[in-house]
Amino acid sequence: MRTSSTIRTGRTVNKAGNGTARKTTRAAAFLAAGALALSLTACGGDDDGGGGDKKGQGDGGKETAATVTLPQLDGESLEVAAVWTGAEQKNFEKVLDEFEKRTGAQVTFVPAQDPIINFLGSKVAGGAPPDVAMLPQPGAIKQAVEKGWAKPLGAEATKELAENYTQGWQDIGKVDGKQYGVYYKAANKSLIWYNAQVFENAGASEPKTWDELLTTAQTVYDSGVTPFSVGGAEGWTLTDWFENVYLSQAGPEKYDQLARHEIKWTDPSVKEALTTLAEIWGRKDYVAGGASGALQTDFPASVTQTFTGGDQPKAGMVYEGDFAQVNIGETEAKVGTDAKVFPFPAVGDAAPVVSGGDAAVILQDSEAAQALATWLASPDAAAIHAKLGGYLSPNKNLDASAYPNDVQRKIAEALVAAGDDFRFDMSDQAPQAFGGTPGKGEWKALQDFLKNPKDVAGAQQRLEADAAAAYGN
Numbered sequence: 001m002r003t004s005s006t007i008r009t010g011r012t013v014n015k016a017g018n019g020t021a022r023k024t025t026r027a028a029a030f031l032a033a034g035a036l037a038l039s040l041t042a043c044g045g046d047d048d049g050g051g052g053d054k055k056g057q058g059d060g061g062k063e064t065a066a067t068v069t070l071p072q073l074d075g076e077s078l079e080v081a082a083v084w085t086g087a088e089q090k091n092f093e094k095v096l097d098e099f100e101k102r103t104g105a106q107v108t109f110v111p112a113q114d115p116i117i118n119f120l121g122s123k124v125a126g127g128a129p130p131d132v133a134m135l136p137q138p139g140a141i142k143q144a145v146e147k148g149w150a151k152p153l154g155a156e157a158t159k160e161l162a163e164n165y166t167q168g169w170q171d172i173g174k175v176d177g178k179q180y181g182v183y184y185k186a187a188n189k190s191l192i193w194y195n196a197q198v199f200e201n202a203g204a205s206e207p208k209t210w211d212e213l214l215t216t217a218q219t220v221y222d223s224g225v226t227p228f229s230v231g232g233a234e235g236w237t238l239t240d241w242f243e244n245v246y247l248s249q250a251g252p253e254k255y256d257q258l259a260r261h262e263i264k265w266t267d268p269s270v271k272e273a274l275t276t277l278a279e280i281w282g283r284k285d286y287v288a289g290g291a292s293g294a295l296q297t298d299f300p301a302s303v304t305q306t307f308t309g310g311d312q313p314k315a316g317m318v319y320e321g322d323f324a325q326v327n328i329g330e331t332e333a334k335v336g337t338d339a340k341v342f343p344f345p346a347v348g349d350a351a352p353v354v355s356g357g358d359a360a361v362i363l364q365d366s367e368a369a370q371a372l373a374t375w376l377a378s379p380d381a382a383a384i385h386a387k388l389g390g391y392l393s394p395n396k397n398l399d400a401s402a403y404p405n406d407v408q409r410k411i412a413e414a415l416v417a418a419g420d421d422f423r424f425d426m427s428d429q430a431p432q433a434f435g436g437t438p439g440k441g442e443w444k445a446l447q448d449f450l451k452n453p454k455d456v457a458g459a460q461q462r463l464e465a466d467a468a469a470a471y472g473n
Contacts, residue, residue, distance in 0.1 A: 066102070067397075068160060068378035074104035076368040081110040081120065082134035082358070086300075087326045091388040098384055099375050105368050115432045117143050120363070124149055131364045132372055135181065137428035137436055138172050141361055145175040151365040153179045153373055160377040168420030169394045173359050181359030184376040185385075186394040187321040188411050189240050189354040189425060190344040193328070195306055196337065198225050198316035206342040210245075213345045214279060217286055220316040227286045229315035231302030232294035232450050235443025239427040239435065241319060242446060243354050246273040247423055248347040259426045261471040265463035271456055276347060278453035288315040291451045303327035307339055319344070321356065322411045326390030335389075336407045353418060356425040357394065386412075434470035441466045 084092055089109060096107045110130050112119045117140050123129045129149065135141050144150040153161070158179050161170055165183070173181025192213075199205070202223035207213040217227035231237045247255045250269040257263045258270070284290040288305065289297065297305070303324045305314040308331050318324065325335055333339045344352050360376045362369045375381050382393040386402035396416050403409040415422075427435030427442055434441035442463060449459040 066380055068374060068380050070099070070103050070371050070375060071367060072104055073368045073371060076103075076105040076366070078105060078107045078132065078368050078372060079110050079130040080107060080132045080134070080360075080372070081112045081116070081123075081130035083112045083114050083116055083136065084134070085111060087329070087390065088323075091326075091385055091391065094388065095376075095381050095384045098381070099372060102375075103368075103371060105371075107372070114438060115436050116140060117432050120144070120149065121147075124363075129363045131362065131366065131369045133361050133363055134184070134358045135361050136356070136358045137432065138181075138359075138424065139429055139431055139435070141173065141181050141359060142175050143432065144361055144363070145180055149363050150175075150180045151362045151369075153182070153362065154370040157182065157370055157373040157377060160374045164377055164379060164395045164397045166394070166396060166419050168422070172357075172424060181361050182373050182377045183357045183359045183394055184381070185358040186392045186415060187323055187356040188392060188415055189321040189356050190244055190352050191321060191324075191341050191411070192317055192319045192344055193303070193306065193324055193339055193341045194317045195225075195313055195315075195333075196340045197311050198223070198313065199340075201225075201311055202316070204316075206340075207345045208343075208351075209345050210248075210276065210279075210347040217280065217317075221285065225312065225316045226288045226314060227316055228280060229288045229297070229302045229306045229318040230281075230294040230450070231297050231299035231318075231320075232291070232447060233296055233298045235438065235447050236427065236436075237299055237302070237320060238446035238450060239442055240321075240354070240425065241277060242273060243423075243426045244319075244344045244352040245276050245347050246270070246426075247352040247354060248344075248350060249273055249276060251348065252423060255423055255426065259429045261430075261467055261473060265467055266460045270460055270463070274449065274453075274456045274459055277449075278456065281450050282453035291453075294450060295447060300327045300330075304331050307331040307333035322392045322408065323390050325408060329389060335405050341407060341411075353422050354425055355415070355422045356428060430467070431470040434467050441470060 080096065082092065089111070093109055096109065099105065100107055116133065116135060120129060120133055135144065141150065161179065161182055169183050170179065173179060173183055198220060202220045202225070204216045204219040207216045220227045246258070249272060254263065254269050280286055287294050299320065303318050303320065304327055306316070306318040307313065307328055328335055328339045360373050362373055379395055379397045382395045382398040383402040385391045386393060386398060387404055389404045389408065392412055392415060394415065400409045400413050403412055429435070430442070437443065445459055445462045445466060448462065449455070
């Protein structure tokens, strides 16, 4: 009934607004960052079996205390498309399995390629679009609406969403005031994971500022371990690096303006952020394999090589979101003991809080498709996925005990506590041609910059040329 996975090319991130970043104050950014820092420093060791079965849904098959009402759909069939592969796909399929058991419908997972809008375009042209698609960018939702593919959520799905999500998370799934998306999966993209044994051996400490991060990197380097692992083969990881530096250094107002291309990529604030990034990217001995090695390292490998090799891994730290736990789980390292995490350090006045996410969007309207959207908006669905790890939900009514360890639980609590005070991943707000296409636009420009971090002006010019073409202004 399920189809097999293809190569992982997708990502998970959240943003604020239908291609338009939500406005928040610098004080709000401080509060959200502070909540995250407090939560992470309060984390203890790994806490396997963190109570995810409270409602009997942790194994994806036992239903006890259902909180959402679903119709009987015997004989109905659905296709759900997403760019997820590997463990990410398998865990989501367990959520779909429970939907099948509760409704009698049959659901088939359809592996999609990135950019998913192009993939869906070919399916629509062939007359066979999936019933539901998991879209990783607000810009993609907007495109699906503009092309006439996306269908608005019905009353039941909208009600479930309103009960379980803050207004900000509802709004980023809207286009022209209508609700199209359910942000089922979120990400906290302001985290740096580190090998605890490497830090202990080096005598390194968790940094809170960018300057302290550089000091920590040098301490790790002096101990004989390369400081950073970078998954440069997939350009989206590089956009995430840039966004955290830029948000913290330039501030939320500039971040919003650049996200909408109201200021140019040749702006001095972009020069400052790229120059800051070059303090790490420009040190070949700070990046595992140097620039050429990083550009041949995909995201999963960038994580696993940080937590394999005993006390001599290929790198001591790796930057990425909470979802890196899925890949850490492929090693022998335990989250909370062997693999620890700290918030992305403050480059400017405040530490950054960048989020991302994947939204369920209906392409073929039917009772079954609407029921699936309702299901994905429920705490019941989120609880199944949460227990499996590598997943973060913006659902405020999900019991945090569903998460499998204390680190994941605290990250989730911090995300929910931040309410609407977050910034969605900038590249995911951009037109897909600029912010979401392998080998093009921002992805390619930052890969080129990783290769030659001295050419700040050239990188800015390429970024601006590609942005102007994609945004049309």
